[in-house]
Amino acid sequence: MRNLLFSFILFLPITFCFSQAKKETGPFTFIDTGGKPINAHGGGILYHNNTYYWYGEIKRGKTFKVPGSNWENYRVNAGGVSCYSSKNLREWKFAGVVLPANKTDQNSDLHISKVIERPKVIYNKKTKQFVMWMHIDSDDYAYARSGVAVSNSPTGPFKYLGSEKPNGNMARDMTIFVDDDGKAYHFYSSEDNATMHIALLTDDYLKHTTTDKRILIGLSREAPAVFKYQKKYYLITSGCTGWSPNEANYAVANDILGEWKAYGNPCLGKDADKTYYAQSTFVLPVQGKINQFIFMADQWSKLDLEKSKYLWYPLSVNTEGLPEIKPYK
Ligand code: DGJ
Secondary structure, three states, rough: OOOHHHHHHHHOOOOOOOOOOOOHHHHOOEEEOOOOOOEEEEEEEEEEOOOOEEEEEOOOOEEEOOOOOOOOOEEOOOOEEEEEEEEOOOOEEEEEEOOOOOOOOOOOOOOOOOOEEEEEEEEEEOEEEEEEEEEEEEOOOOEEHHHHHHHOOOOOEEEEEEEEEEHHHHHHHHHHEEOOOOEEEEEEEEEOOEEEEEEEEOOOOOEEEEEEEEOOOOOOOOOEEEEEEEEEEEEEEEEOOOOOOOOEEEEOOOOOOOOEEEOOOOOOOOOOHHHHHHHEEEEEEOOOOOOEEEEEEEEEOOOOHHHEEEEEEEEEEEOOOOEEEEEOO
């Protein structure tokens, strides 16, 4: 187990280790350079100018069940979006609350009574702006929209521009993928989470174009995480079981807006059928390395969401073109 962990570390261009984590095998409560637990759930990482920026949901305070819900609708008040920066993926410096929640205006998308989930930040080379997309919802998840914010700096502050239903569609769990040609795509769970959509964003990344493709039709997938390897596109998703773990699945496409074929579970080893009790959020390509990715997932603590942990496992594509996530033990 240790050998696998250390060989993974050795592959990285810069030291990546879990020395500050509580357990070597994950999931982890990552600790920032100020000694506090990292609060960046459902997150994603932007690599910009030799620095990694980790953005995520701030989950703080008491977890409660939304009154009147007939499902496990546990939540904390929306806490906004945090950012941490790192040069080495090991030491994370808190860079601030880059998009705060609103405490006073009940009608604001960012009000603490709303849902602000799965923020992802991308950089637009043409406009030189950092663009954040996120899932915005009401506490009963009926609002189902995508919010967008911009900043001139990776560490914010981000200016919230508003939310939309992409091409009139419901939009919940999401991620953003920027292709080699600079085109950005919004992957979002739609149609009451039954079907995933991929919408091409406008050149400034601030709106949706009408290019909007339905994939994994009727398969009920969420928590999308996308990466590209050797001209193929890979999409890892979870099933739809709220905060409870389930089996991950992956799909592959030769053309991002073409045919996506769903395969099986990319997870190997113990607890693979439950994604190691975690849920996908992002796949991070390791800078400067070929076929080395980090599968980032959240291990939700549904009765105390602030205590949710992070699981980062190595991911690579095997000789048959199949993605494999391997735990350390
Ligand atoms: C599953 C989603 O993946 C999470 O981001 C969150 O929305 C929970 N459902 C809420 O139950």
